[in-house]
Amino acid sequence: MTFPNAHTTHSHGAGAAVRRALAVTWKDLLAEGRSRSNVLAVILFAGTALLLFAFALGPDVNDLRRAGAGVIWLTLFLSGILVFNRSYQVELEGGALEALLSYPGSRRPIFVGKLLANLVIVLLVATVVLPLAAVLFHVPLGNGILGVIAILLAGCFGFVTLGTFYAAMSSRSRARDVLLPLLLFPMLVPLLLAAVQGTGAFLAGDGMGYGGAWLRLILAFDLVFLTATLWAFEYIIGD
């Protein structure tokens, strides 16, 4: 039986890049879905971290409520590290990274595909973290829930963009587990400040209209992060 060269090649350009990015997302989510233990472990880690923060802050409801927004974001950042490291570990396990890099065309779709897969997983963790934090930290979700969700989406996008990039950079280092947070966390400081302030503003009802301003700032960070990482990915993933 022969196999042709009978396969149809699609058109190239932007469409091909999008299809390749989606193929990477499909592959990563499928692999993560099959080994459910990894995602479950991240969710359990996030839940445990929230509990520990709650115990550490004590029983005072006002203290807990004030810390709520910060704790939500710190928990997401710490859990995200596990997701990002895992994202490239899958490639290294079977020596698949070289095959991935040897596919034709730009390597940016690989980055975008991994970014989307990581974003789905981090948002999945966020859907557990947010209601759990609302209970443990007496955070009122009723008023500004839409604003909080918008901040979460925008903040997670920026966080995952940087996380996916630095995970690629540290993936071939033996000390990657330590290297990734060392590289990533300092870069996240402006995003963390904006996300915590924005989340806090929306949770408090956003009477002064600051929430929208923080959201716009986060979106600006997202744009800068995405542009810079897309440009640099080809260089850091190569040799």
Place this chain on the structure above:
Amino acid sequence: MIPPPSGDSEPRGSKSPAPPPLQLDGVAHRFGRRWVLRGLGLRVEGGEVVTLAGPNGAGKTTLLRIAATLLRPMRGTGWIRGVDLVARPGEARKGVGMIGHSAALYEDLTAAENLRFSLLMKDLDAGREQILGILDEVGLSRHADTRVRRFSAGMRRRVAVGRILAAPPDLLLMDEPYASLDTEGVGVVNSMIRRVVASGGGVLLSTHDLHSGAHLTDRVLTLDLGLLHEGAPPSRPVTPTSVGTPGPRESQA
């Protein structure tokens, strides 16, 4: 002394209308202070199978990685079907297929899913029927929906071969392709080589097992001390090879 890169934008010495699958010119690379490749040249013609031999650490894998655009040479350059692999690596990769030390598969995906992903990344149609046909060819159709995690090393290698058969490349690069293979597996690899050669592609493989693919090989080159020499080690006296020497089969043609 490492010769400087030529700086040419087009390969030299190409008289045939179609550029060769691979031409390297003055390629040099070092790790730390040690020059692994010292400005070597190599030309693989269409329909030619070139086997790289040499001791461990001689730089065979480095040479293959440079040809696959996975590693940028520190000096010199090369062309895949006339496309500069240093200046335009993304475009040059279109014509390259590579099988490395490992099968490079995703453990939690099935054989069919691994092939589907490969086809999608090459922007090719990845219908179930086509994928099953490819797996049939490498003797794995009954295991299409089995996760690769449960495969033996030989079965993994067959999936990797299937990835190549799905879209025969202009240039096939193989690093120890016969490792972990039984007799049947060696036959599958050799049939893949024949397929690529028949479609006009070139094959460059590195191996310690000079017997398994001996009947397919047109030229054996030995990589030693960063330079290529004609012939297999250590039975023949070695002399530096000239770039673009045609293989016996091609000479006969």
